[in-house]
Amino acid sequence: xxxxxxxxxxxxxxxxxxxxxxxxxxxxxxxxxxxxxxxxxxxxxxxxxxxxxxxxxxxxxxxxxxxxxxxxxxxxxxxxxxxxxxxxxxxxxxxxxxxxxxxxxxxxxxxxxxxxxxxxxxxxxxxxxxxxxxxxxxxxxxxxxxxxxxxxxxx
Amino acid sequence: xxxxxxxxxxxxxxxxxxxxxxxxxxxxxxxxxxxxxxxxxxxxxxxxxxxxxxxxxxxxxxxxxxxxxxxxxxxxxxxxxxxxxxxxxxxxxxxxxxxxxxxxxxxxxxxxxxxxxxxxxxxxxxxxxxxxxxxxxxxxxxxxxxxxxxxxxxx
DNA sequence: GTGCGTGCAAAGACTTTGCACGTAC
DNA sequence: GTACGTGCAAAGTCTTTGCACGCAC
Numbered sequence: 230x231x232x233x234x235x236x237x238x239x240x241x242x243x244x245x246x247x248x249x250x251x252x253x254x255x256x257x258x259x260x261x262x263x264x265x266x267x268x269x270x271x272x273x274x275x276x277x278x279x280x281x282x283x284x285x286x287x288x289x290x291x292x293x294x295x296x297x298x299x300x301x302x303x304x305x306x307x308x309x310x311x312x313x314x315x316x317x318x319x320x321x322x323x324x325x326x327x328x329x330x331x332x333x334x335x336x337x338x339x340x341x342x343x344x345x346x347x348x349x350x351x352x353x354x355x356x357x358x359x360x361x362x363x364x365x366x367x368x369x370x371x372x373x374x375x376x377x378x379x380x381x382x383x384x
Numbered sequence: 385x386x387x388x389x390x391x392x393x394x395x396x397x398x399x400x401x402x403x404x405x406x407x408x409x410x411x412x413x414x415x416x417x418x419x420x421x422x423x424x425x426x427x428x429x430x431x432x433x434x435x436x437x438x439x440x441x442x443x444x445x446x447x448x449x450x451x452x453x454x455x456x457x458x459x460x461x462x463x464x465x466x467x468x469x470x471x472x473x474x475x476x477x478x479x480x481x482x483x484x485x486x487x488x489x490x491x492x493x494x495x496x497x498x499x500x501x502x503x504x505x506x507x508x509x510x511x512x513x514x515x516x517x518x519x520x521x522x523x524x525x526x527x528x529x530x531x532x533x534x535x536x537x538x539x
Numbered sequence: 540g541t542g543c544g545t546g547c548a549a550a551g552a553c554t555t556t557g558c559a560c561g562t563a564c
Numbered sequence: 565g566t567a568c569g570t571g572c573a574a575a576g577t578c579t580t581t582g583c584a585c586g587c588a589c
Binding site: 419456 | 577578581587588589
Binding site for chain 1: 474476477478479481482496498499505507509511512515516519520523524525526527528529530531532533534535536537538539
C-alpha cells in the first residue's frame with residue numbers, strides 16, 4: 230500500500246518525477262518529527278486512486294467505500310499536511326467548499342468551467358508556464374505555481 | 385450619492401462603458417421587482433470608492449467609517465445581488481474567506497500572489513483574453529470570464 | 540397600502556481544537 | 565517508553581435564514 234509511484238507515467242501532465250508520492254510525504258513527516266500512520270497512508274492512497282478534484286466529504290466517502298473509517302478531523306489534518314508537502318493543492322472553483330487535487334510533479338491543471346451546466350473540464354494551456362514566468366521575472370520573483378480558470382457557456 | 389459613473393476613465397482596465405454602475409444595479413433590481421434602498425446604494429458606493437479587493441468585514445468597517453451602519457445580513461444579501469448583476473465577482477485567493485472585487489465593464493484583473501509576504505499584486509495579462517477565447521472555441525463554447533493567479537516568491 | 544428589505548438572533552455548514560486513549564518509532 | 569496521532573464532541577468562523585417591524589414604490 231505504500232507503493233504509489235507517480236507513474237501513471239503516460240500522462241503527459243506528469244513531469245519527470247521518479248519518486249513515489251508516499252516517499253515524498255514520508256520524508257516531509259520525518260523531517261518534522263511526525264509519524265507516517267496508516268490513516269495518513271490510506272488517505273494519500275485514496276487521493277492518488279481518485280485522480281480527480283475532490284473535497285473532504287468525497288474523500289471520506291471514498292475511504293468508507295474501501296471499509297476504511299477515518300474521522301473528519303483526521304482528514305482535515307492530513308489534507309493540511311499534504312498541502313504543506315506540495316502533494317495536493319486547493320482548486321477554489323467557488324467559495325462554498327474547499328476542493329483539492331494532486332499537484333506534486335504535475336503541471337497545474339487549468340480548468341474550463343461551464344456556467345450553464347456547472348461542468349468542470351480539465352484543460353491544458355502550456356503557454357501559461359511561459360507567461361507566468363515572464364510576469365514573475367518582471368517583478369523580480371520566481372514563479373511557484375498558478376491557477377487558471379475559464380468560465381464559459383454555450384455560445 | 386447615486387451618481388457613480390464608471391469614469392475613473394483614464395484607467396486602462398476599464399472598457400468603454402458609459403452607464404453608471406448604480407444604474408446597472410437599479411435596472412437589475414427593477415427587472416426583478418426589487419427595491420433600490422439606501423443600504424444597497426451605500427454598499428455599492430463604498431465598493432466603488434474602495435476600488436480594491438475586499439471582504440464582507442472590511443466592507444462593513446468602511447461603511448462604519450462613514451457612519452453608515454449596515455448589518456452583516458444585509459451586506460451578504462447585497463453582495464449576492466451585486467454578483468448576480470455582474471457588478472462584482474469573487475476573487476478566491478484562498479478558501480478562508482470570500483473576497484470580492486469590482487468586475488462590471490472591466491477586464492478581469494489577474495493576480496500575482498507572493499507566497500513569502502502574502503502580498504497580492506494586480507497585474508495585467510491581456511494575452512489571456514485571446515487564449516481563453518481560443519480554448520472556448522475549441523470546445524464550442526463562449527468565454528464569459530476568467531481567473532488567473534500566479535504564485536511567486538523571492539527568487 | 541403592500542410587498543420587499545432590514546436588523547437581530549438563531550441556525551447552518553464547514554473546519555478547527557481540547558482531551559483521553561492509542562500507537563509509530 | 566515517549567511523543568505524536570486519532571476519534572469524539574465541543575467550539576469557532578463565516579454565511580444564511582426566520583421573524584417582526586419599517587420603508588420604497
